[in-house]
Amino acid sequence: MTPDAIEKLFRDESGRALATLIRLVGDFDLAEDALQDAFAAALVTWRGSEIPANPRAWLVHVARNKVIDRIRRQRSFRAKEQEIVDAIERDAASDETTAPADLVDDMLRLIFTCCHPAFAPEVQVALTLRTVCGLTTAEVARAFLTSEDAMAQRLVRAKQKIRLAGIPYEVPGRDALDERMRGVLTVIYLVFTEGYLATSGSALIRHDLAREAIRLGRLVRDLMPEAADISGLLALMLLHDARRAGRMDASGDIVLLEDQDRSTWNRAQIDEGLALVECALAVKGRPQPYTVQAAIAALHAQASSYEHTDWRQIVGLYEVLLRIAPSPVIELNHAAAVSMVDGPARALALVDSLAARGGLKQYDLLPAVRADLLRRLGQHDEARAAYHEASDATQLVPLKRLYARRLAELDAET
Amino acid sequence: MQYLLMIYLNEVEYAKMEKEAEGKMLAEYQAFTQSIISSGNYKGGDRLQPTSTSTTVRVRDGKILTTDGPFAETREQLGGYYMIEAKNIDEAIGIAARIPGARLGSIEVRPVWQYNH
Numbered sequence: 001m002t003p004d005a006i007e008k009l010f011r012d013e014s015g016r017a018l019a020t021l022i023r024l025v026g027d028f029d030l031a032e033d034a035l036q037d038a039f040a041a042a043l044v045t046w047r048g049s050e051i052p053a054n055p056r057a058w059l060v061h062v063a064r065n066k067v068i069d070r071i072r073r074q075r076s077f078r079a080k081e082q083e084i085v086d087a088i089e090r091d092a093a094s095d096e097t098t099a100p101a102d103l104v105d106d107m108l109r110l111i112f113t114c115c116h117p118a119f120a121p122e123v124q125v126a127l128t129l130r131t132v133c134g135l136t137t138a139e140v141a142r143a144f145l146t147s148e149d150a151m152a153q154r155l156v157r158a159k160q161k162i163r164l165a166g167i168p169y170e171v172p173g174r175d176a177l178d179e180r181m182r183g184v185l186t187v188i189y190l191v192f193t194e195g196y197l198a199t200s201g202s203a204l205i206r207h208d209l210a211r212e213a214i215r216l217g218r219l220v221r222d223l224m225p226e227a228a229d230i231s232g233l234l235a236l237m238l239l240h241d242a243r244r245a246g247r248m249d250a251s252g253d254i255v256l257l258e259d260q261d262r263s264t265w266n267r268a269q270i271d272e273g274l275a276l277v278e279c280a281l282a283v284k285g286r287p288q289p290y291t292v293q294a295a296i297a298a299l300h301a302q303a304s305s306y307e308h309t310d311w312r313q314i315v316g317l318y319e320v321l322l323r324i325a326p327s328p329v330i331e332l333n334h335a336a337a338v339s340m341v342d343g344p345a346r347a348l349a350l351v352d353s354l355a356a357r358g359g360l361k362q363y364d365l366l367p368a369v370r371a372d373l374l375r376r377l378g379q380h381d382e383a384r385a386a387y388h389e390a391s392d393a394t395q396l397v398p399l400k401r402l403y404a405r406r407l408a409e410l411d412a413e414t
Numbered sequence: 415m416q417y418l419l420m421i422y423l424n425e426v427e428y429a430k431m432e433k434e435a436e437g438k439m440l441a442e443y444q445a446f447t448q449s450i451i452s453s454g455n456y457k458g459g460d461r462l463q464p465t466s467t468s469t470t471v472r473v474r475d476g477k478i479l480t481t482d483g484p485f486a487e488t489r490e491q492l493g494g495y496y497m498i499e500a501k502n503i504d505e506a507i508g509i510a511a512r513i514p515g516a517r518l519g520s521i522e523v524r525p526v527w528q529y530n531h
Contacts, residue, residue: 118503165525166415168502176504 001046010039013056014134015219019106020060022169024087025067026080028159032131034070038063064088104223107132108171111220115184116167123158124187125194130155132219133212143194143209181227185290188216192237210241228283232291235276239297242269254402258306270301289325292317311340328354329365336369344373364393371406380410416457416526417498417506422490423519425464442514450498455509459496490519497526 014035021031038059052058067088071081114127122144129135129143141151161167172180192213217234224230246260255261277298280291296317303309318334331354339347351370371386384407391403431439443461450456470481484491493515500506503523510521 116503118507165523166417166500166502166506168504172504 001049001051003043003047006043006046006051009051009055010042011134013059014039015110015132016103016107017056017059017063018131018134019110020103021063021067023106023109024064025084026087026169028131028162030067030070031063034063034066035059037066037070041066105171107219108223109169111184111223112171112180113162113167113169115180115187117180117183118161118165118167119158121186121190123154124183125190126151126154127158128187128216129191129212133216135212139208178228181224181230184220185229185233188213188220189233189237189290191216192240207244210237210244213237214241228285229280229288229290231276231280231283232288232294235273235280235294236290236297238269238273238276239294239301242266242273242301248398252398253405254398256402257300262305265301273301274298287320287324289321292321292324309340311337315341332365332369336372339373339376344376348373348377364390364399367393368399368403371403375406375410380413384410415500415502415506415528417500417503418524418526419496419498419506419510419513420492420522420524421494421496421513421515421519422522423493423515424489425466425491425493428493428518429464439514446512446514447496449512450496450509455498455500455505457497457499459494461494462492464493465491493519 017038018031018035021035022028025031025034041062042055042059046052068085071084111128111132114131115124119127126140126144129140130137135143137152137155138148140155141148144151162169171177191209194209214234214237217230217237220227221230221234243257243260243265245264245266246262247255249255273294277291277294280288280294283291296314299310299314299317315334315337318330318337321330322334332351335347335350335354338350348370351366351373355366355370367386367389371383371390374380374383374386387403387407387410391400394400394403447456447459465484468484470483470485472479472481496509496513498506498509500509503525506523510516510523513521515521
């Protein structure tokens with residue numbers, strides 16, 4: 001087996017293997033270190049030979065023995081040594097009979113621990129990428145545009161907090177489950193949005209993060225299919241990501257939805273997303289925010305062109321969102337959709353009212369939408385000023401280039 | 415595990431509270447304290463006098479230096495605390511959220527250092 005194939009296998013299996021080890025050992029760091037030892041052993045053993053039939057079981061088995069080696073060497077664990085060794089051996093004995101339900105619970109425990117509300121959102125994201133997704137510290141650091149040292153520090157502190165502040169390694173009880181699941185979905189969505197539209201830097205789409213988010217979404221849906229809104233979130237991510245190939249031209253410039261070549265969209269992924277939206281909309285009770293957003297994305301995905309999009313229904317869905325999950329970003333998107341039904345003048349009034357209330361300060365999207373509406377209304381001077389404002393407010397190079405292009409078009413027209 | 419729940423509030427705002435509202439608040443505190451005594455979580459707790467009564471002490475070169483007032487001026491001040499025993503942070507957060515002061519100010523939940531680690 002090639003080292004690359006082994007790497008991939010590690011990445012696929014590390015989350016689940018780690019989840020089981022943490023339950024056995026009761027300590028994040030020890031479990032992680034032992035799993036690293038097991039990976040090192042696998043690199044030697046597997047290279048040039050067949051991999052075991054069940055690589056995860058192999059890794060957990062080897063890591064278990066590494067844990068025992070390690071706790072015998074570390075004084076700080078001496079007090080608990082027998083307890084841990086007993087737990088590990090009990091688990092080894094029951095290896096053949098381990099029910100899939102236990103593996104599901106282990107993985108959920110790990111996810112809920114990483115997404116615990118006692119951590120800042122960015123710490124939840126970093127911990128999830130590192131432990132659940134199995135990214136290396138260097139990869140997580142790249143996702144946050146920070147140094148590997150700084151990220152390693154942050155992860156060490158987070159894991160210390162798990163131990164010292166008593167963050168439980170368990171699936172929350174029924175009374176807290178919905179709220180905590182919302183937190184998990186937020187983390188997945190944060191990973192996705194950073195991947196879908198990076199907040200800074202030159203690469204418009206960080207594929208790997210979007211891919212990780214979709215992988216996480218699938219995982220959580222497999223583990224807890226009944227969780228409210230998980231189908232909606234997965235559908236939303238699949239539908240947005242399906243348009244990836246059309247969102248950027250060969251030179252790395254942004255292509256807006258209205259100009260995208262719809263034949264580049266990933267049809268298989270759209271079909272999967274559409275089926276999930278259906279499934280999410282069929283759930284009884286009040287509509288959930290990600291599901292409504294997915295329904296909007298579904299209408300775009302099904303439209304043959306920008307003009308032939310069902311804008312009236314999209315406006316209606318944004319109005320639902322404004323009721324169940326109001327935010328300035330939703331208001332802005334609602335206004336943009338209104339411009340396609342009632343024209344740019346009415347939309348501009350909505351945007352200006354949003355701006356007057358002080359929503360979306362230090363955010364480039366509001367001036368960008370305003371600029372577009374002003375351009376369509378033929379108010380070129382004001383449109384120019386708004387494009388400049390939008391350009392100043394973003395750190396994303398492709399967006400700056402888009403606004404510069406619009407400014408050049410305006411100059412050519414006048 | 416043991417946790418210290420520190421109750422922070424804006425003293426100036428609190429002092430402006432109507433007599434009737436304050437009486438209601440105190441009754442709520444009594445009921446809350448009683449409830450965590452019954453549940454076995456209570457280890458201790460006190461209300462503190464306002465920071466206008468506080469004195470900060472430092473020892474430098476063997477000399478005692480005292481300053482009038484708290485260590486740092488902040489928007490919210492420490493007004494009281496509970497020491498509790500809880501299974502984990504989820505239980506501690508649940509208890510902190512039931513402190514009447516959580517609706518006015520904020521509660522900091524800090525695990526107590528354990529020496530057997």
